[in-house]
Amino acid sequence: MKKWIILLLILAIGFWGFDASRSTSTTDKHPQQNLHIFHGDLRLINNQFAVDETTIPNDIKLATEVVQYAEISDATTEISKRLAQHLNAMLKDAHEEGITNFAINSGFRDFHTQQSVFDQFGGNVALPAGYSEHNSGLAVDIGSTSGPMGVSDEGKWLAQNAWRYGFILRYPEGKTDITGIAFEPWHFRYVGLPHSEVMFTEQWVLEEYIAYLQSNGFYKTTNGTMISYYPSIEDAQEAVKNLSDYELSGDNQQGIIITK
DSSP, X not given: OHHHHHHHHHHHHHHHHHHHHHHHHHHHHSTTOOOOTTOSTTOXXXXXXXXXXXXXXXXXXXXXXXXXXSEESSTTOEEEHHHHHHHHHHHHHHHHTTOOOEEEEEOBOOHHHHXXXXXXXXXXXXXXXXXSGGGTTOEEEEXXXXXXXXXXXXXXXXXXXXXXXXXXXXEOTTOHHHHSSOOEXXXXXXXXXXXXXXXXXXXXXXXXXXXXXXXHSEEEOXXXXXXXXXXXXXXXXXXXXXXXXXXXXXXXXXXXXXXX
């Protein structure tokens, strides 16, 4: 009798252990699946919508430790390690095409540093603490050691190719009335694929892209990827119930964007 009890206990432990490992692997498969309007790569951050302090990434490193293929203008510059991985892939390919004079001028800024920048340069140059993309860990200022980014080979290459790596030129020419920020050929924001490709193809800034999704409800890419907008967390929860492969991002306003 005791042997049967012991055997049943062993089987039970094995069963629960199997379930636990399976649950962990599911979580690992979608590490960014967070149904929260303030989380995600597509958050709209501008002078109206601030960064939620609870979403600041915990992988902030010195740029000198994690960035390759670029000079670091200031040894104290910090950057998200995850962002640096995407940045390195992009700059590596640029180097292989002979475009090599990159410099990283700014990456992640905490709220205190951002406020200091705002106090020093004013609203025409900077945004107050919390309202800058640099506070999110998703933005990087890339310069060129060969000249101004607007005319340098580095600036031209990034303007045409950054989307391939999930980046957008956040403040392009001719969009100041929408973004509220003058042309900044050095400021790149990570949004991920396929969103960067959509915005590049349609010539949309992030404000226009989010507004389109909110108004139309979805965007279908040429390769069949569906990007859908749900105006509430409850709607998004219902939409993903039977999905196994998808990505989520809040819009930093009220809704959730699902890409599948």
